[in-house]
Amino acid sequence: MKLKVISLIVITCLLLVPFTTAEAKHKINIPDVLGYKTLKCDFHMHTVFSDGAVWPTVRVDEAEREGLDAIAIADHIEYQPKKKDIPTNHSRPYEIALRRAQEKNILLIKAAEITRETPPGHFNALFLQDINLLDTEEFVDAVKAANNQGAFVFWNHPGWKPKFKGWFDIHTQLYENLLMQGIEVVNGNTYYPDAHKWALEKNLTMMGNSDVHQPMVGTEITSENHRPMTLVFAKEKSIKALREGLIAGRTAVWFKNQLIGKPNYLRAIFKKAVKIDKPYLRRGDTIWFEVTNNSDIDILVQGGLGKLTLPANAITIIKTKVDSKAEQTELRYKVTNFLIAPEKGLPVNLNISLK
Numbered sequence: 163m164k165l166k167v168i169s170l171i172v173i174t175c176l177l178l179v180p181f182t183t184a185e186a187k188h189k190i191n192i193p194d195v196l197g198y199k200t201l202k203c204d205f206h207m208h209t210v211f212s213d214g215a216v217w218p219t220v221r222v223d224e225a226e227r228e229g230l231d232a233i234a235i236a237d238h239i240e241y242q243p244k245k246k247d248i249p250t251n252h253s254r255p256y257e258i259a260l261r262r263a264q265e266k267n268i269l270l271i272k273a274a275e276i277t278r279e280t281p282p283g284h285f286n287a288l289f290l291q292d293i294n295l296l297d298t299e300e301f302v303d304a305v306k307a308a309n310n311q312g313a314f315v316f317w318n319h320p321g322w323k324p325k326f327k328g329w330f331d332i333h334t335q336l337y338e339n340l341l342m343q344g345i346e347v348v349n350g351n352t353y354y355p356d357a358h359k360w361a362l363e364k365n366l367t368m369m370g371n372s373d374v375h376q377p378m379v380g381t382e383i384t385s386e387n388h389r390p391m392t393l394v395f396a397k398e399k400s401i402k403a404l405r406e407g408l409i410a411g412r413t414a415v416w417f418k419n420q421l422i423g424k425p426n427y428l429r430a431i432f433k434k435a436v437k438i439d440k441p442y443l444r445r446g447d448t449i450w451f452e453v454t455n456n457s458d459i460d461i462l463v464q465g466g467l468g469k470l471t472l473p474a475n476a477i478t479i480i481k482t483k484v485d486s487k488a489e490q491t492e493l494r495y496k497v498t499n500f501l502i503a504p505e506k507g508l509p510v511n512l513n514i515s516l517k
């Protein structure tokens with residue numbers, strides 16, 4: 163009798179537990195532009211399957227916490243310092259992380275890092291089918307094996323070893339044979355102006371990734387403090403669209419409080435993020451108006467009226483003088499933290515209607 167009562171209680175309890183869970187994830191506020199979705203991505207991270215310090219599923223949890231849309235675990239193929247504890251198996255990080263990524267709506271890209279002495283240096287290959295085919299004696303054979311699988315290949319942390327800094331013949335060979343499609347302009351804490359220049363000159367896709375090895379320690383995400391990421395302007399949130407966007411070069415890089423990319427994408431982000439209202443007060447030749455920044459990036463502008471900061475996700479009140487008879491005024495500015503080339507900010511015009 164007693165057992166029956168207990169069983170009944172247990173069954174009732176089980177029935178009362180609803181099979182519904184809800185969890186919130188961070189949302190990165192950078193607008194969709196030009197008819198594309200702005201996917202927030204990190205295509206370079208490591209796990210215990212090479213020289214990283216975390217299990218593959220941890221990378222998915224971190225990406226969820228930080229609001230990323232897509233990630234690639236790119237463990238070193240040739241550098242396996244933990245192989246006595248964790249046998250070399252290039253596919254395992256992807257296989258282990260995949261289910262969790264699917265459940266969290268994060269696109270997980272099968273990837274690896276081809277790891278050779280500089281030059282040539284290190285290269286990531288994304289969208290791989292079989293990583294084992296990249297485990298070759300000759301460097302160029304590994305890059306070719308990646309390309310044969312339809313991979314997107316980019317040069318990692320160029321300038322990582324200052325002694326061997328530069329664009330070498332091997333890079334020309336890869337570039338001229340269409341074996342390398344992108345380049346890291348940003349890796350971890352470092353911005354590479356040379357890589358930025360080469361990306362523009364040679365039309366290589368600009369990449370910015372964390373290359374994280376340790377656990378991502380959860381701190382508050384701000385305009386200045388966040389992992390570096392590649393923004394991909396994609397037709398939709400899918401692996402296919404992501405690949406298409408990368409090959410077409412539709413990216414920008416969010417690094418600390420800077421956005422790096424081609425002028426058309428940066429201008430589109432500026433226009434979508436910044437809303438300028440009509441003046442709400444006018445006293446003689448002095449006007450007051452509000453500018454709203456609907457993005458996570460503090461926007462720094464510099465021009466005729468000096469320097470202004472439009473803080474992220476905030477409204478800024480601007481007071482300025484205008485010609486008392488004018489119906490419209492145009493303020494010419496440079497967005498100093500939207501880089502269209504090394505040390506070159508994005509020019510913008512702010513049009514204010516005074517009617």
Ligand SMILES: [Zn+2]
Pocket residue numbers: 275284318319
């Ligand atoms: Zn590397």
Ligand SMILES: [Zn+2]
Pocket residue numbers: 206207208275373
């Ligand atoms: Zn790496």
